[in-house]
Amino acid sequence: MFKECNKANYRKGRTDKIKYIVIHYTAGNGDTAKNNVDYYANNAVSASAHYFVDENEVWQSVPDFDTAWAVGGTKIYKHPECRNANSISVELCSRNKNGGGRPAADGGWYFKEETVKNAANLVRELMKKYDIPPQNVIRHYDVWNKICPAPFVNSAEQWERFKEMIEMTELVSVNDIVWELAELGVISDKKLWLKKLADDQNAYWLARKAVNRIRNMSSV
Ligand SMILES: [Zn+2]
Numbered sequence: 001m002f003k004e005c006n007k008a009n010y011r012k013g014r015t016d017k018i019k020y021i022v023i024h025y026t027a028g029n030g031d032t033a034k035n036n037v038d039y040y041a042n043n044a045v046s047a048s049a050h051y052f053v054d055e056n057e058v059w060q061s062v063p064d065f066d067t068a069w070a071v072g073g074t075k076i077y078k079h080p081e082c083r084n085a086n087s088i089s090v091e092l093c094s095r096n097k098n099g100g101g102r103p104a105a106d107g108g109w110y111f112k113e114e115t116v117k118n119a120a121n122l123v124r125e126l127m128k129k130y131d132i133p134p135q136n137v138i139r140h141y142d143v144w145n146k147i148c149p150a151p152f153v154n155s156a157e158q159w160e161r162f163k164e165m166i167e168m169t170e171l172v173s174v175n176d177i178v179w180e181l182a183e184l185g186v187i188s189d190k191k192l193w194l195k196k197l198a199d200d201q202n203a204y205w206l207a208r209k210a211v212n213r214i215r216n217m218s219s220v
Pocket residue numbers: 023024025070140146148149
């Protein structure tokens with residue numbers, strides 16, 4: 001869904017090709033994607049992001065081919081190349097178990113599992129669309145030293161997990177699909193299923209869809 005950002009918060013067009021996806025957190029406590037697009041539509045704050053993700057939905061605020069003002073705010077960059085002009089920014093709605101208004105270094109910041117899954121799905125789509133390799137999906141923190149997204153900066157492990165989720169490729173070979181379904185305990189007779197999926201195109205497509213969906217769900 002799309003609700004256009006206030007024109008004072010972003011620049012039309014881009015001066016560079018899309019090469020990076022930058023992940024952020026909203027620093028809200030229980031905010032929604034819709035809350036955020038409303039805020040950026042109704043207020044001139046000279047800041048923006050392309051997408052906002054919560055546990056239920058994805059909202060777009062700035063079109064992909066326009067420049068969001070999301071990764072700046074410093075003169076000291078640690079990333080040699082990633083800037084607003086060549087990146088798409090994705091904000092994940094956050095929560096804090098210690099309450100709202102906490103500093104970024106507070107250990108209470110977290111993302112709901114569904115939010116992380118929705119963000120991973122969106123990022124995978126964008127990677128495909130713009131041919132962006134996994135190593136070019138980075139945190140705001142990797143552009144400069146801002147603690148953003150707090151849950152993925154305060155916990156390197158959580159960030160690694162997200163990176164694994166976006167790197168997971170879809171299973172397409174009959175062998176891999178049958179092997180994975182057997183591993184999951186969905187089927188037991190591998191030989192029978194290898195033959196079935198090889199012979200029956202419809203069964204192949206159904207099994208392929210099912211196994212990839214299960215992988216996406218169990219990866220978090
Ligand atoms: Zn950020």
